[in-house]
Amino acid sequence: MPQFxxxxxxDFEERFVALLGAKREDSxxxxxxxxxxxxxxxxxxxxxxxxxxxxxxxxxLTPETLVFSxxxxxxxxxxxxxxxRTALELAATRIRAYHERQMPEDASWTDExxxxxxxxxxxxxxxxxxxxxxxxxxxxxxxMNAIPAKVAGVGRLAIVVPTPDGQANPLVLLAxxxxxxxxxxxxxxxxxxxxxxxxxxxxxxxxxxTGPGNAFVAAAKRRVxxxxxxxMIAGPSEIxxxxxxxxxxxxxxxxxxxxxxxxxxxxxxxxxxxxxFGKAVAAAVDKRLETLERxxxxxxxxxxxxxxxTVSDLSAAAQLxxxxxxxxxxxxxxDPDGLAEEITHAGAIFLGQYTPEAxxxxxxxxxxxxxxxxxxxxxxxxxxxxxxxxxxxxKMTLASLRAIGPSAERLATSESLEAHGLSVRARLDALNE
Amino acid sequence: MPQFxxxxxxDFEERFVALLGAKREDSxxxxxxxxxxxxxxxxxxxxxxxxxxxxxxxxxLTPETLVFSxxxxxxxxxxxxxxxRTALELAATRIRAYHERQMPEDASWTDExxxxxxxxxxxxxxxxxxxxxxxxxxxxxxxMNAIPAKVAGVGRLAIVVPTPDGQANPLVLLAxxxxxxxxxxxxxxxxxxxxxxxxxxxxxxxxxxTGPGNAFVAAAKRRVxxxxxxxMIAGPSEIxxxxxxxxxxxxxxxxxxxxxxxxxxxxxxxxxxxxxFGKAVAAAVDKRLETLERxxxxxxxxxxxxxxxTVSDLSAAAQLxxxxxxxxxxxxxxDPDGLAEEITHAGAIFLGQYTPEAxxxxxxxxxxxxxxxxxxxxxxxxxxxxxxxxxxxxKMTLASLRAIGPSAERLATSESLEAHGLSVRARLDALNE
Numbered sequence: 061m062p063q064f065x066x067x068x069x070x071d072f073e074e075r076f077v078a079l080l081g082a083k084r085e086d087s088x089x090x091x092x093x094x095x096x097x098x099x100x101x102x103x104x105x106x107x108x109x110x111x112x113x114x115x116x117x118x119x120x121l122t123p124e125t126l127v128f129s130x131x132x133x134x135x136x137x138x139x140x141x142x143x144x145r146t147a148l149e150l151a152a153t154r155i156r157a158y159h160e161r162q163m164p165e166d167a168s169w170t171d172e173x174x175x176x177x178x179x180x181x182x183x184x185x186x187x188x189x190x191x192x193x194x195x196x197x198x199x200x201x202x203x204m205n206a207i208p209a210k211v212a213g214v215g216r217l218a219i220v221v222p223t224p225d226g227q228a229n230p231l232v233l234l235a236x237x238x239x240x241x242x243x244x245x246x247x248x249x250x251x252x253x254x255x256x257x258x259x260x261x262x263x264x265x266x267x268x269x270t271g272p273g274n275a276f277v278a279a280a281k282r283r284v285x286x287x288x289x290x291x292m293i294a295g296p297s298e299i300x301x302x303x304x305x306x307x308x309x310x311x312x313x314x315x316x317x318x319x320x321x322x323x324x325x326x327x328x329x330x331x332x333x334x335x336x337f338g339k340a341v342a343a344a345v346d347k348r349l350e351t352l353e354r355x356x357x358x359x360x361x362x363x364x365x366x367x368x369x370t371v372s373d374l375s376a377a378a379q380l381x382x383x384x385x386x387x388x389x390x391x392x393x394x395d396p397d398g399l400a401e402e403i404t405h406a407g408a409i410f411l412g413q414y415t416p417e418a419x420x421x422x423x424x425x426x427x428x429x430x431x432x433x434x435x436x437x438x439x440x441x442x443x444x445x446x447x448x449x450x451x452x453x454x455k456m457t458l459a460s461l462r463a464i465g466p467s468a469e470r471l472a473t474s475e476s477l478e479a480h481g482l483s484v485r486a487r488l489d490a491l492n493e
Numbered sequence: 494m495p496q497f498x499x500x501x502x503x504d505f506e507e508r509f510v511a512l513l514g515a516k517r518e519d520s521x522x523x524x525x526x527x528x529x530x531x532x533x534x535x536x537x538x539x540x541x542x543x544x545x546x547x548x549x550x551x552x553x554l555t556p557e558t559l560v561f562s563x564x565x566x567x568x569x570x571x572x573x574x575x576x577x578r579t580a581l582e583l584a585a586t587r588i589r590a591y592h593e594r595q596m597p598e599d600a601s602w603t604d605e606x607x608x609x610x611x612x613x614x615x616x617x618x619x620x621x622x623x624x625x626x627x628x629x630x631x632x633x634x635x636x637m638n639a640i641p642a643k644v645a646g647v648g649r650l651a652i653v654v655p656t657p658d659g660q661a662n663p664l665v666l667l668a669x670x671x672x673x674x675x676x677x678x679x680x681x682x683x684x685x686x687x688x689x690x691x692x693x694x695x696x697x698x699x700x701x702x703t704g705p706g707n708a709f710v711a712a713a714k715r716r717v718x719x720x721x722x723x724x725m726i727a728g729p730s731e732i733x734x735x736x737x738x739x740x741x742x743x744x745x746x747x748x749x750x751x752x753x754x755x756x757x758x759x760x761x762x763x764x765x766x767x768x769x770f771g772k773a774v775a776a777a778v779d780k781r782l783e784t785l786e787r788x789x790x791x792x793x794x795x796x797x798x799x800x801x802x803t804v805s806d807l808s809a810a811a812q813l814x815x816x817x818x819x820x821x822x823x824x825x826x827x828d829p830d831g832l833a834e835e836i837t838h839a840g841a842i843f844l845g846q847y848t849p850e851a852x853x854x855x856x857x858x859x860x861x862x863x864x865x866x867x868x869x870x871x872x873x874x875x876x877x878x879x880x881x882x883x884x885x886x887x888k889m890t891l892a893s894l895r896a897i898g899p900s901a902e903r904l905a906t907s908e909s910l911e912a913h914g915l916s917v918r919a920r921l922d923a924l925n926e
Contacts, residue, residue, distance in 0.1 A: 144907050147900035154897070158610060161600060169594075176844075177591060177858050182837050184871050198908050231907055267870040286726060289871030293719060308923065314916035321912045353911045400886065404615050411609075411888035414920060418913035419889060422901040425610050426885035437700040438617050438722030440883040450873040451836065452859035455829065455844035456852060464587070467580035468855040474577050474664055475631050478786045479754045480851035483747035487847060490741065 062328075062342060062366030066335070067376060079367055080383060080434070084296055084325040087275050094250045094279040101254035106261045112251040117193075117224045121246065123262045128233070128244040137237055139230040148231065151423045152203050152238045158425030159211045162444040168453065175460035178453045183213035184289070186264065187447060188256035189241070190271035190281075191232060193222035193248055199235035200421060204428050205271050205442065206239035212447035217241050218266060220256060222248020248273075253280035257288045270446065272429075291446055292439060295432035296325035299417055300386035300406075302377045303341070304393045305334035307413055313344035315390055318418050320361035321354040327365040329384065331377040338368040378402035385436040388417045407436045458491055495761075495775065495799030499768070500809055512800055513816060513867070517729055517758040520708050527683045527712040534687035539694045545684040550626075550657045554679065556695045561666065561677040570670055572663040581664065584856045585636050585671045591858030592644045595877040601886065608893035611886045616646035617722070619697065620880060621689035622674070623704035623714075624665060626655035626681055632668035633854060637861050638703050638875065639672035645880035650674050651699060653689060655681020681706075686713035690721045703879065705862075724879055725872060728865035729758035732850055733819035733839075735810045736774070737826045738767035740846055746777035748823055751851050753794035754787040760798040762817065764810040771801040811835035818869040821850045840869045891924055 065075050100108040106123045114120050128136075140148075168178030189205045191197060202219070209217050219236050221228070223246045236244050245263060247255065253273075259265030269281060270291035281290045299319040303312050316328035332338045345362060349355050371377045374393055381389060385405035393399055396411035403409060407430030410417050421428045429442035456465075465484045472481035498508050533541040539556045547553050561569075573581075601611030622638045624630060635652070642650050652669050654661070656679045669677050678696060680688065686706075692698030702714060703724035714723045732752040736745050749761035765771045778795060782788045804810045807826055814822060818838035826832055829844035836842060840863030843850050854861045862875035889898075898917045905914035 143903060147903040147907075150897065150900045151904060154604075157604070161602075162612075164597070167594060171587075171590070171858070175857070179859070180833075185837070200904055200908065286866070286868070289868070308919075311916065311919055311923075314912055314919055317912035318910070318916045321910060348912070348915075353909070358912065396888065400613075403884065404618070405882075406884050408885040408887070411886065414891060414894045415887055415889040416916040416920065418905060418910075418916045419894070419898065419901050420885075420887055421910075421913060422904045423897045424608070424887045424889075425604070426612070426887055430885075431882075433719070435719070435722070436882065436884070438882060441885060443883065445878070449838075449864075449869065449871060450876065451839050451869070452841040452853075452863075452874060453833065453844065454841070454848055454853055454857040454859055456848040456857075458847055461847045461852070464583065464856045465852065467583045468852050470576060470580040471584060471633055471855045472851060474580075475633065476786070477751070477754060477851075477854075479747055479750035479781070479791065480854060482781075483744065483751045483849040483851045486741075486744055486747055487849065490744075 062362055062368055065367060065369045067369060067371040082365060084327060084365055090275050090279050094276055094283060097250040098254040098280060098283055101251050102258050109247055109251050109255050109260055113247050116249055117222050119223060119226050126245050126247060126262050128246060133233050133237060136228060136230040136233040140234045144231060148199060148235060148238060154423050154425040155203050155207045156211060159208045159444050173460040173463040174457040176455040179450050180453060181448045181450050184268045184447050186216040186266040187214045187268045188218045188266040190273045190277055191219055191221040192273055193224055197229045197232055199231035201272060202232055202235035203239055206241050208442060208444045209447045210240045212444045214447050218243040220245045220247050220252035250276045250280035253277060253284060257284035291442055292431060297322045298327045298387040298432055300329045300381050300384055301390040301392060302331045302381060305337040307392045309340040309344040312341045312392060313348055315416050316345060317348055317358050320358040324357050324360040326361045328362060329367045331369045331371060331380055333371055333373055335370045338370055342368055374399055375402060385434045387430045387432045390417055405436045407431045407441050461487060495795055495801055498800060498802045500802060500804040515798060517760060517798055523708050524712050527709055527716060530683040531687040531713060531716055534684055535691050542680055542684050542688050542693055546680050549682055550655050552656060552659050559678050559680060559695050561679060566666050566670060569661060569663040569666040573667045577664060581632060581668060581671060587856050587858040588636050588640045589644060592641045592877050606893040606896040607890040609888040612883050613886060614881045614883055617701045617880050619649040619699040620647045620701045621651045621699040623706050623710055624652055624654040625706055626657055630662045630665055632664035634705060635665055635668035636672055639674050641875060641877045642880045643673045645877045647880050651676040653678045653680050653685035683709045683713035686710060686717060690717035724875055725864060730755045731760045731820040731865055733762045733814050733817055734823040735764045735814060735826060738770040740825045742773040742777040745774045745825060746781055748849050749778060750781055750785060750791050753791040757790050757793040759794045761795060762800045764802045764804060764813055766804055766806055768803045771803055775801055807832055808835060818867045820863045820865045823850055838869045840864045840874050894920060
């Protein structure tokens, strides 16, 4: 049974803070193992990657078979049913259309001193995308990572996806093809992250690595950060639904379960201004849990981390939601746009009762890689911005250097950086001659 | 003496790769110490911060004196000369004007399926800025970190700045005031980062921490990443100058020295298409090194990491520069705008001979917190974007759910996520009734 909280109860603040602080993930400390794996790949390159793949994935590769050939990808793509292909194509089209709007614009202007200032965006040259194998091998995640990279203009996009015992997911390969991925390697784990970051004889290094993975992958990404860029370290999924009584309890129950079924550490929270509705939703969850395929996982998540919170009004719900800073937020209320104005921290907002969160996982268009564990307080979901970087531009004229140069010189002196000041002074003196 | 390389020499590629790979920073491994300090601050709050400040900064504080009072800041600000104040105000005004143009725009549109999509940007609620004490206590860095935060709309901005033996820098406090900083604490080191990240009885926690610091500060920022957001981990400064022969060798020498004087690990590289000019610059550097205040530091940097590279033409220079991905890039050539078009990776570009890099450190307008150690391949300088985050928005209509819902259901099924599919199916079925 989930927790039932009432915002008017005397112990509410205490219980809410406990809910906020609940440690849901118990990451094993694999850092030492990962450090060894990375050192091995740096030292021995392909040979290390091949040995580790044999050990962890029970798959014997050669430098030639590390990468999927175009023919192999063709063959896998042909295994995909027309129905799945059509769905994946619709998703790709919609995700691309959304992300194309995210391309930031260059700027250039001349200020009153005569200086020309601005900035320019350029794509990362090469990016690597980690795709988990096995149960969590999601073709939708391939689209969500690869399409923003390609929209940004990344020239070379490589995927690593482990294929334990040689088993590959045809939909993952089709998604890679639809997204325009350039290379797909059948490797995984920390060794794949190391290969992408440092390169091997066969795998050229990339500049940025994104994508989800297990504790080994996460630890490896943390370790190579600096050598390459990484995206966020994702935690277990979360949904917060704010719903008034004019909702179908079963729909809301399914939305809560659609996060709970991801992971026993996932968290689903309902905030409502109607206590009876909250109970009806909890009952609907229980009913669905009787038959749901992943009822063991979803049931554990709902029991351990689920919560139903009753508040006096919807503004109070928005305030609590802002303290949670949820990854996914559904606003199933009369005026969702109005309530959205009160939301300051959330990865993604789904407005109105016809927008189940699952739409956003696949075909809505926005990215489904979103900040978890309250990190929506300070970070954003994956986007084109993760694959571009900004170069600032400054160009002084004689007049602008005369106008602002002396202040730079003065500040350099105050910071005891003489050469800084002299680099300005030498020019000003020459100009005054 | 710096290295002299000639791009037409047979051993050039080997030597250039060695230059690129030179490890310039030997970070001490302070992680275990930092972990203890963070644990102590989490456990004992103010008391730990006070004890550690007594130990490391030889300064005895109380919970009341952890923070500078408004009166104390007033008194320090009055110590600043009118000339320094005017220079700092000009810098603040120009930095603010530049960064105000960076505010990203919200978006909302309705697509052909009838779905309304978009995103909204919101500021981080609370941010903390680390300011080093002692020699590297730069008022300009206070402006460069604090102004983007305030332009972004950060509600609460706290500074931590150690004051060893009670010594504070009046210009740092004036910079904090000009930038609109809300709180200034006289603490530093890993304990200050821990206090910002986790909060104490006196210091409320923040959501994001930025600013430069020593190895302890850098290790602490890495450790609290996830609990809060952090900016990049900055390495030693770098400049790359591309200059043709029509330049004053002394000006270019001073520009190279203005990075070299920061740190013995700083790196200054000149690329020119005229070998004689390269030698003239190296001679000018030597001459300036005879008298420069920081000649010991600048001389060591130039000797150990400096380089003068001769190329056959300026396009070749741009290509080499892109492989370096320098923090600062000066283009002192006839057509700097044209050459800038060939630059794909650089933190900041300074165009033309009247734009010494030092202008950008203080009064140009663009930020001086820039990616080092080749990370301009995948990251950008500090900006307003570091203090805002994006929430994506999706709103389906009945029609749009009918149009795209079945594809979401199909993909959910292919990923064995039944509740995801059911959350869409339940709505579609109800709508079809």
